Amino acid sequence: MKKTFFILLITSLAFAAHSQNIRLNAYGSYIFDDHVDNGYSSNTQGYFDGTVKGGFLYGGGLEFRLHDYYGLELMYQRVDTHAPVDYYPYSGIGGVKHTSVDLGVNYIMVGGVRSMQRPGSHAEPFGGIMLGMAIVNADDQETGSSSSATKFAWGARFGANLWGSGRVGLKLQAQFLSVPQGAGGGLYFGTGGAGAGITTYSTIFQFVLGGGIIVKLGSDKPHH
Numbered sequence: 001m002k003k004t005f006f007i008l009l010i011t012s013l014a015f016a017a018h019s020q021n022i023r024l025n026a027y028g029s030y031i032f033d034d035h036v037d038n039g040y041s042s043n044t045q046g047y048f049d050g051t052v053k054g055g056f057l058y059g060g061g062l063e064f065r066l067h068d069y070y071g072l073e074l075m076y077q078r079v080d081t082h083a084p085v086d087y088y089p090y091s092g093i094g095g096v097k098h099t100s101v102d103l104g105v106n107y108i109m110v111g112g113v114r115s116m117q118r119p120g121s122h123a124e125p126f127g128g129i130m131l132g133m134a135i136v137n138a139d140d141q142e143t144g145s146s147s148s149a150t151k152f153a154w155g156a157r158f159g160a161n162l163w164g165s166g167r168v169g170l171k172l173q174a175q176f177l178s179v180p181q182g183a184g185g186g187l188y189f190g191t192g193g194a195g196a197g198i199t200t201y202s203t204i205f206q207f208v209l210g211g212g213i214i215v216k217l218g219s220d221k222p223h224h
Helices: 002-016
Strands: 022-031 034-038 046-052 055-065 070-089 097-115 123-140 146-163 168-179 187-190 193-196 204-217
Touching: 022 070, 022 168, 034 204, 055 097, 097 146, 123 168
Parallel strands: 146 193
Antiparallel strands: 022 055, 022 204, 034 046, 046 070, 055 070, 070 097, 097 123, 123 146, 123 193, 146 168, 168 204, 187 193
């Protein structure tokens, strides 16, 4: 998956070098803890309670400016973290199980951008909604088992781009990233261990704070 993404990124950069109104964004942010739990289901036959720990979220994106105030961005972000979990079987057999799952979450998303820059201002406030998928890779530290799942993901963001006199700017933003239960996303912890899987009872919902660097590519001619 990573190799395919970087091939697409290099191809897009080659195209962007001959295009107008395209921006390259590099991201570095902190993603905060999120509590996850699960009620009874046929999948788990019990109840789990845990926390997806925070970590460093990094990535990049290509933003195509369709208008002076509108854009569309193809973006990739990744976080490597872990989730300590307590599992409570309803049968009571075996007692409470404790484990920790190493997680690698890859967000591949398309995001709309609405900018609100005033003429002559170096600050460019923006906001938008993101839709795409999360590829969750999980490794159970106790059992050594590994699993992977691809789920629908969505997000929202707001912030500001701070421009100098050249083509390079600083991006400050807050994000909300979610793998929602409505699409069957989240984490699954069962009697056979822990990992990524299907459940309609848990949802990852995390707050992100950070930013990055913006570089304008092409001629950057205005659209109207």
